[in-house]
Amino acid sequence: MTRSDSRLWKRDAVSDDRKQTWRSDFPVTSRGEDDVTRREFVRYLVLASGAFAAGSVGVAAWTSVRHIDRGEPMPIVAADKVVVGEAHLFTFPTDDDPAILLRLPDDELRAYSQKCTHLGCVVYYAPDDDELVCPCHEGFFDASTGDVTAGPPERPLPRISVEVRDGTVWALEVEES
Ligand code: FES
Structure with a gap:
């Protein structure tokens, strides 16, 4: 080449x-x-x-x-105003957070966030079945523990610790789940 x-x-x-x-x-x-x-x-x-x-x-x-607001202790209602099998609605930890106080058949007090853990609808107390019921998609929670018993929710209702002080029920804080 x-x-x-x-x-x-x-x-x-x-x-x-x-x-x-x-x-x-x-x-x-x-x-x-x-x-x-x-x-x-x-x-x-x-x-x-x-x-x-x-x-x-x-x-x-x-x-x-993120700061999780668990609330500050505050009075809710006179203890004798909530009789067995009845509920009292209040807001906690802020005015925008609906909550529900129950007196169970065994005379114990329980309080929960009223927002269903599925999609946030408001639950109501059904004392005959001792349950909290979400009407949106038929979610059911045990009134004694807040645990899910049926329906689509996967987490229990957030529980609010309460205590009776001088005849008044106080909400103390949203418990850690
Ligand atoms: S929002 Fe409560 S079950 Fe769906």
């Missing part, structure tokens, strides 16, 4: 390489277009996964630093 043949051969090789790059970036066949679409799709997936992972970390961090 002469020197000029060799130069021509190298130039053709370089030119072929360039063609390959050009062809893969700007395909002219429909098969090539599929490759580009797949490549873009993978790129999109990587970006979406990264964004999702960053979002999850952000939510976890926010949850860990």
Whole structure:
């Protein structure tokens, strides 16, 4: 091979390489277009996964630093106003949090958040069955423990500790679940 043949051969090789790059970036066949679409799709997936992972970390961090308001002790009602099998509604720990105080058949007092743990509907007391009932999707909670007995809720009702002080029922705090 002469020197000029060799130069021509190298130039053709370089030119072929360039063609390959050009062809893969700007395909002219429909098969090539599929490759580009797949490549873009993978790129999109990587970006979406990264964004999702960053979002999850952000939510976890926010949850860990969030202050959970368990409330301050406050009087609710005169103890003799709540008789066996009846309920008294109040708000705790804030004015926007409905709560329910019950006097059970064994004369014990119990208080719970009135928001169903499924989707937040308000529960009511059914003393005949000794249950708290959510009418939205037929969720049922044990009135003595707040545990779910039937229906879609998966968590018990948050319990509020109570105490009788000088004839008045006080709400103390939302207990940790
Ligand atoms: S909101 Fe109570 S069962 Fe769905």
